Amino acid sequence: MSATITNNNGDFYIKSMKMNQKLKEDREANAKSTSGKVPPKNAEQAAKIIKSSNIVCFDVDSTVIKEEGIDELARFCGKGKEVARVTSQAMGGSMTFQDALNIRLNIIRPSQKDVANFLKLHPCTLSEGVRNFVKHLKSEGKEVYLISGGFDCLIEPVANELNIPLANVFANKLLFGFNGEYEAFDENQPTSKSGGKAVAIGEIRKIHSDMNDPMITMIGDGATDLEAVPPANHFIGFGGNVVRNEVYERAQHYVCDFDQLYYKV
Ligand SMILES: [Mg+2]
16 A cells, blocks of 8 residues: 555655554454454464363363352352452452452352352353363363362362363362351462462472373463463463453464364364
8 A cells, every 4th residue: 555655745644554553453452352252363273282282271260161250259249349349459460369369258258158059059151162172182181170260169060060070170279167157268279379370280290290291281361371381381362251452462372262272184
């Protein structure tokens, strides 16, 4: 198009065309957070990575399941708005992961009975295609792990649905008192701290030290999943439930549908 500009103000026109292009790109970037679907990035290569991986680790909230467990539990306990406020502050980077978890749990203070009732009335909603995808990975002899900043009592039913042994789940643990009242969360779990997913992957590497330098791939929607590389070899962003712009921009590989991760010869 620039070849058609022949007048003395050609530079100005080119500049304004570039600005228009930039505005268009900005508008498209903003649309990503609202539309919920974005074009895949290097999906074919991502499928090849999965094919070559020995161990595939999934984030849980907004990846394996459609929602965020802690937000749902908070809503169930009548503390949804208060917790959402802390979540958005935490996402703004004003507090550590551990502080954000502590503040939110002190607002919700879920008892053992609350958790049991929540699970009864609120069965987990698996993301589309994840059941078959996990089945496929296992049929190919790959180890499958769940690594979550959420709580093991909420993730256990998800693992059971997907036939993933509980030994392959890394998540936070809620601690209850003698009468089932909320007491605290276990601060010794790697996933209770910032950078915890990378620590969990390091532990998985140790568990599988018999495999000769296994290839480990992490799949997830969030920045904490992206930060699992290294020690994970690869990260594949997943935007089937929510697209986080920062993750989409930073990820080399990104899909919105698990079907895109089957390797087709
Ligand atoms: Mg997530």
